[in-house]
Amino acid sequence: xxxxxxxxxxxxFSAVLALGLSxxxxxxxxxxxxxGSTDSGSxxxxxxxxxxxxxxxxxxxxxxxxxxxxxxxxxxKAAVDEIKGTYKLVGPNDAxxxxxxxxxxxxxxxxxxxxxxxxNDPNAVxxxxxxxxxxxxxxxxxxxxxxxxxxxxxxxxxxxxxIGEQLVKMASTLAGGSGEIAIxxxxxxxxxxxxxxxxxxxxLKKPENANLKLVATVYGNDDxxxxxxxxxxxxxxxxxxxxxxxxxxxxxxxxARYVSGSSYKxxxxxxxxxxxxxxxxxxxxxxxxxxxxxxxxxIGYLAGYAGAALASGQITGKEGETFKAGxxxxxxxxxxxxxxxxxxxxxxxxxxxxxNF
Amino acid sequence: MSDLLxxxxxxxxxxxxxxxxxxxxxxxxVDNFASARNLSFLVLDLAPVLLIALPMxxxxxxxEIDLSVASTLGLSSAVMGALWDGGMSIELIVVVCLVxxxxxxxxxxxxxxxxxxxxxxVTIGTLALYRGLALVVLGDAxxxxxxxxxxxxxxxxxxxxxNIVWPLLLLLVVFGVVLHATPFxxxxxxxxxxxxxxxxxxxxVARTTxxxxxxxxxxxxxxxxxxxxxxxxxxxxxxxxxxxxxxxxVLLGGxxxxxxxxxxxxxxxxxxxxxxxxNALRLADVSxxxxxxxxxxxxxxxxxxxxxxxxxxxxxSRRRPPGGAATSPAPPxxxxxxxxxxxxxxxxxxxxxxxx
Numbered sequence: 001x002x003x004x005x006x007x008x009x010x011x012x013f014s015a016v017l018a019l020g021l022s023x024x025x026x027x028x029x030x031x032x033x034x035x036g037s038t039d040s041g042s043x044x045x046x047x048x049x050x051x052x053x054x055x056x057x058x059x060x061x062x063x064x065x066x067x068x069x070x071x072x073x074x075x076x077k078a079a080v081d082e083i084k085g086t087y088k089l090v091g092p093n094d095a096x097x098x099x100x101x102x103x104x105x106x107x108x109x110x111x112x113x114x115x116x117x118x119x120n121d122p123n124a125v126x127x128x129x130x131x132x133x134x135x136x137x138x139x140x141x142x143x144x145x146x147x148x149x150x151x152x153x154x155x156x157x158x159x160x161x162x163i164g165e166q167l168v169k170m171a172s173t174l175a176g177g178s179g180e181i182a183i184x185x186x187x188x189x190x191x192x193x194x195x196x197x198x199x200x201x202x203x204l205k206k207p208e209n210a211n212l213k214l215v216a217t218v219y220g221n222d223d224x225x226x227x228x229x230x231x232x233x234x235x236x237x238x239x240x241x242x243x244x245x246x247x248x249x250x251x252x253x254x255x256a257r258y259v260s261g262s263s264y265k266x267x268x269x270x271x272x273x274x275x276x277x278x279x280x281x282x283x284x285x286x287x288x289x290x291x292x293x294x295x296x297x298x299i300g301y302l303a304g305y306a307g308a309a310l311a312s313g314q315i316t317g318k319e320g321e322t323f324k325a326g327x328x329x330x331x332x333x334x335x336x337x338x339x340x341x342x343x344x345x346x347x348x349x350x351x352x353x354x355x356n357f
Numbered sequence: 358m359s360d361l362l363x364x365x366x367x368x369x370x371x372x373x374x375x376x377x378x379x380x381x382x383x384x385x386x387v388d389n390f391a392s393a394r395n396l397s398f399l400v401l402d403l404a405p406v407l408l409i410a411l412p413m414x415x416x417x418x419x420x421e422i423d424l425s426v427a428s429t430l431g432l433s434s435a436v437m438g439a440l441w442d443g444g445m446s447i448e449l450i451v452v453v454c455l456v457x458x459x460x461x462x463x464x465x466x467x468x469x470x471x472x473x474x475x476x477x478x479v480t481i482g483t484l485a486l487y488r489g490l491a492l493v494v495l496g497d498a499x500x501x502x503x504x505x506x507x508x509x510x511x512x513x514x515x516x517x518x519x520n521i522v523w524p525l526l527l528l529l530v531v532f533g534v535v536l537h538a539t540p541f542x543x544x545x546x547x548x549x550x551x552x553x554x555x556x557x558x559x560x561x562v563a564r565t566t567x568x569x570x571x572x573x574x575x576x577x578x579x580x581x582x583x584x585x586x587x588x589x590x591x592x593x594x595x596x597x598x599x600x601x602x603x604x605x606x607v608l609l610g611g612x613x614x615x616x617x618x619x620x621x622x623x624x625x626x627x628x629x630x631x632x633x634x635x636n637a638l639r640l641a642d643v644s645x646x647x648x649x650x651x652x653x654x655x656x657x658x659x660x661x662x663x664x665x666x667x668x669x670x671x672x673x674s675r676r677r678p679p680g681g682a683a684t685s686p687a688p689p690x691x692x693x694x695x696x697x698x699x700x701x702x703x704x705x706x707x708x709x710x711x712x713x
Contacts, residue, residue, distance in 0.1 A: 096498065097594065108394070111389075121588070124588035127512050
């Protein structure tokens with residue numbers, strides 16, 4: 001049946017082709033050599049070098065037209081304007097893993113000096129980023145890291161330690177130094193939240209927080225309704241509660257909504273991590289006195305300066321090197337090329353209207 | 358051979374002409390467009406679309422469609438990641454993924470042929486089903502650290518020619534020969550033109566359709582493997598939305614969505630034109646929104662133009678004596694009759710009633 005043969009041909013071809021791709025060496029995960037190398041080993045940092053003018057600095061966020069990303073890159077633009085560089089913003093409309101690659105390729109062709117990237121996938125962008133670095137482009141990851149071996153530095157918005165400490169500090173302030181507090185978290189196995197709660201527990205054991213008593217940790221699963229009910233339950237079982245700390249944007253908004261409409265308003269303080277836009281009303285109606293989150297604009301701003309410092313030879317990405325980031329001051333590169341933005345920004349009635357995200 | 362010449366319907370030639378013109382203009386006006394590195398990026402970008410467009414062309418020529426291709430790609434990528442994570446050898450994984458592709462294609466084929474369901478409905482269903490399965494297999498995790506020799510080969514090249522060109526070229530030739538130079542290929546056009554006539558003409562419509570879907574599944578799975586290696590990241594959401602890019606490129610290449618008409622070189626032109634357009638506009642810093650609008654307009658023009666040409670032709674052929682019309686190619690749609698023949702409704706012409 002020659003007809004059947006013709007039908008099978010393409011299938012057979014594909015299979016043969018795929019098999020022919022390799023030298024049939026039986027590669028498995030354990031024996032695979034991981035690609036990727038850093039070329040910054042030979043470079044020497046010159047902290048005294050002047051910042052170059054006219055640097056071409058491009059920002060590639062996870063996706064365009066996302067309010068959070070827009071604020072981040074606005075900070076990047078401010079930094080690039082300050083150092084008299086050329087700012088460019090490109091990015092996909094969808095936050096898929098591979099969509100950023102063709103943009104990186106375009107930026108390589110345009111011979112940018114610096115690419116600031118919030119990676120959608122730490123590995124998918126790697127081959128392209130390394131091609132960019134081979135072409136002399138400096139790579140600054142911000143917000144969401146790329147693999148360590150394909151970027152020069154990473155701007156980390158906050159450390160676990162910093163956030164945990166900040167949460168306890170706010171709780172202590174709002175409780176007046178003593179009383180019962182409770183935590184309303186996301187899911188019981190949320191990595192971020194659990195790490196922060198662990199730091200909080202350590203902080204609460206310190207002598208200066210001896211009068212603060214953590215009476216409950218409940219989970220709203222990052223679901224608005226469940227968080228709302230958990231807040232309600234907390235106040236029924238612990239009528240003397242002074243502060244509810246919610247280290248998740250969903251939880252803090254739901255808790256604030258419950259408290260603002262209940263008789264507990266003014267008696268129980270709500271704090272944690274939230275965005276100004278969702279918390280604005282509760283700050284205005286005095287349900288919420290203060291809460292915290294990192295300032296996305298500062299992330300972009302720091303990324304812009306870090307890129308300029310790299311391109312000017314002030315830093316190479318090694319641990320211990322320092323550079324100056326405009327109005328944010330001096331920064332030191334930590335382990336693994338990480339640069340930590342600093343403690344989270346505190347939002348209250350005085351400053352909340354300066355932020356829109 | 359005159360048969361082959363007749364297949365140059367005009368639109369596919371026009372697409373290739375536009376492509377050549379565009380490349381010339383872009384090379385002259387857009388910085389770095391014509392550089393070797395950029396062209397290798399361009400080839401890498403169009404590879405998955407072109408790969409899947411090959412079997413898709415055959416399917417659309419027969420008047421059917423397969424919208425599950427991108428989900429097949431994603432599921433193949435997810436399975437590849439899960440197996441690699443489990444320590445299976447990469448050669449075996451490739452075979453497993455290709456077999457998986459065949460199975461996924463066979464499922465589509467079964468529903469379309471055995472149950473006689475419309476392919477549009479079936480493959481919209483499997484689009485969701487296969488993507489869902491991909492999420493079950495890998496969730497939102499990403500598997501990386503594939504062997505460097507493999508990932509390096511996919512994005513690498515020799516003497517300025519990307520390696521990925523060779524498998525693409527091989528498959529392009531295979532599919533081109535099958536579609537345009539074999540009785541089997543001709544039977545696909547017949548099926549697209551008229552399924553009933555094809556059946557009466559002795560063409561095994563169901564069996565052919567079934568195997569087309571199997572091949573489409575295998576090629577989509579292969580695209581999934583190449584995609585995973587190119588981005589060195591296996592994810593369940595790989596290739597989301599790619600099915601529309603493929604169908605768009607095929608239609609731009611002059612293949613009729615109603616079946617029965619199209620050429621593979623037109624499709625090659627369509628795929629390359631879309632990719633070159635996006636690449637050049639991006640290099641020229643044209644915004645994303647403008648890029649999307651231009652692509653959309655181009656597609657609408659590509660669907661309108663052949664129909665307009667067909668309408669003009671049929672109008673012209675009606676003015677010719679009946680003998681001349683036979684040699685002109687059939688228009689894509691049945692032309693509306695210019696004037697309906699006068700209805701005979703004269704009562705006097707009715708047969709006289711016989712009285713006994």
